[in-house]
Amino acid sequence: MSEKIIIKGAREHNLKNINIEIPRNKLVVITGLSGSGKSSLAFDTIYAEGQRRYVESLSAYARQFLGLMEKPDVDYIEGLSPAISIEQRTTAKNPRSTVGTVTEIYDYLRLLFSRIGIPYCYNCGKKIERQTVQQIVDNILKLAEGTRIQILAPIVRGRKGEYKEVFVEAKRDGYVRIRVDGETHELENEILLDKQKKHNIEIVVDRLVVNSEVQSRLTDSVETALKLAAGILLVDVVNERELLFSENFACIDCGISFEEPAPRMFSFNTPYGACPTCDGLGTKMEIDPDLIIPDKSL
Structure with missing residues (x-):
């Protein structure tokens, strides 16, 4: 597999026949002014072609349940993998929503960790074994x-x-x-x-x-x-x-x-898996005395 995603001649929507190389297995941010083609490159070109190629690799029976995306207006793309796209807009703000829950891979990860994971002692680092x-x-x-x-x-x-x-x-x-x-x-x-x-x-x-x-x-x-x-x-x-x-x-x-190990241990939505300090939300409310009383001489 190539170490880069190579795109040549991308003309989808307002893209002007651009050529670009994007490193794989890296966190990549696409920035620019409104209307500069960020979404056209990320969603309408890279994601669309990755999803289209993945669906085409499935059997004819499986393809009938999935919508086949149109081929984007591009001359050449190399190094793509099956892609996941998360919509930028959300209908409700939920502090318990994560990339894992939105993409629905969270439940599978919990099963993997609980069923084939190897537990180790948090104190000494040794492998956990059964007791007689x-x-x-x-x-x-x-x-x-x-x-x-x-x-x-x-x-x-x-x-x-x-x-x-x-x-x-x-x-x-x-x-x-x-x-x-x-x-x-x-x-x-x-x-x-x-x-x-x-x-x-x-x-x-x-x-x-x-x-x-x-x-x-x-x-x-x-x-x-x-x-x-x-x-x-x-x-x-x-x-x-x-x-x-x-x-x-x-x-x-x-x-x-x-x-x-059980799946619920790896769920931040249950008391068994949630952090006892933040209750699985990842944030903790605290009072800053310096903000409450900025002038301590009063």
């Missing part, structure tokens, strides 16, 4: 002796609903407590949820104190929680922090577990 039950137990036992913990099985994560059947089933299976949105409830009491809000629900599988004698009990509880939550386990270190473990992906050296 024994590795999870060993990591929990590294906590200081006497530490109080809860073994939790995340059943619902960030989904709307009342989940009455979840509470009934958990109680029927012999569990006594359940944590909803960070608050622990007794299952014998009625739990009412707003079905219009998103909730996090974890079954309290076990509560224990870390010491050298709890390994067997801890192993059983870990296996139970992983089975309930499809391979995910949450350890609530009472009054301190929470530890996420997974049979799917984890960095053994750093003791950091990760969820299995």
Whole structure:
């Protein structure tokens, strides 16, 4: 493939038989006065010919569903690839619109990253691997002796609903407590949820104190929680922090577990993929004291 797009004798619309070479794989800006032929060159010549050649390469059956563009008034074009054109005018201003969403390649990129991407630890840079039950137990036992913990099985994560059947089933299976949105409830009491809000629900599988004698009990509880939550386990270190473990992906050296990559992790329109600082918008509102009080002597 040529390293340049070579155009000779372009006469589309108000172009005056121009010859030009444009580098490929570079960000190129076409500027000029109104009516100088910017759109005629970019859209009506380069894009039109690239799209026309692409459509002509398809089968006759596929071509019937696509409109074939007319050949632009040009003597010679070399180095073209299939082209994408984004209209300059928009009907509405949406801060969540990007080149990826407008061209509809964003969803495909999310699938590619989640299905064939290789995760690496953000702390040490090593490849993420799956954890076994024994590795999870060993990591929990590294906590200081006497530490109080809860073994939790995340059943619902960030989904709307009342989940009455979840509470009934958990109680029927012999569990006594359940944590909803960070608050622990007794299952014998009625739990009412707003079905219009998103909730996090974890079954309290076990509560224990870390010491050298709890390994067997801890192993059983870990296996139970992983089975309930499809391979995910949450350890609530009472009054301190929470530890996420997974049979799917984890960095053994750093003791950091990760969820299995999913398309929603690469979406800035969901809480799972959006930046927590800007909520996926890419901008953050802040107050500049110097602008509010320019004269601090007052």
